[in-house]
Amino acid sequence: KKIAVLNGPNLNRLGKREPEIYGAKTLEDIAEELKSSFPEAEFDFFQSNHEGALVDKFSELAESDFDGVIFNPAAYSHTSVALRDAISGAGLPVVEVHISNVHTREAFRHHSYTAEVSKGVIAGLGTDGYLLAARALLGLA
Numbered sequence: 001k002k003i004a005v006l007n008g009p010n011l012n013r014l015g016k017r018e019p020e021i022y023g024a025k026t027l028e029d030i031a032e033e034l035k036s037s038f039p040e041a042e043f044d045f046f047q048s049n050h051e052g053a054l055v056d057k058f059s060e061l062a063e064s065d066f067d068g069v070i071f072n073p074a075a076y077s078h079t080s081v082a083l084r085d086a087i088s089g090a091g092l093p094v095v096e097v098h099i100s101n102v103h104t105r106e107a108f109r110h111h112s113y114t115a116e117v118s119k120g121v122i123a124g125l126g127t128d129g130y131l132l133a134a135r136a137l138l139g140l141a
């Protein structure tokens, strides 16, 4: 199965950015963990700080043979109707991942436009959330 792993703004600095909230692992570490934990799967990794680039990625995925998407929209979760529409228009199962527990943080993080059109949401379990999302999407759960 083919799984796309998309990460939104500021996650390029994962591992260095607020490690007390987001932990010490980098996106590269997460990619290595996904590949070694699920050798049978094919992963495609994409990170962008730009909302439109993430929208473009969803329209590409909509026309592809990918089976699902692991998506951490980061701050765009809380603001982006465009990404919400991109997900619902793509017709692919999306599992939204938040490294931190957004529900225990500021009120503006409690609502997610993108979660409303996602198959499932994992929040607060650190970077293991990506592995749990892959497990779910690969139908192993």
Ligand code: DQA
Binding pocket: 009, 010, 072, 073, 074, 075, 076, 097, 098, 099, 100, 101, 102, 109
């Ligand atoms: C985040 C939570 C968001 O509220 C925040 O804007 C992020 C990261 C997380 O993974 O915990 O950038 O998506």
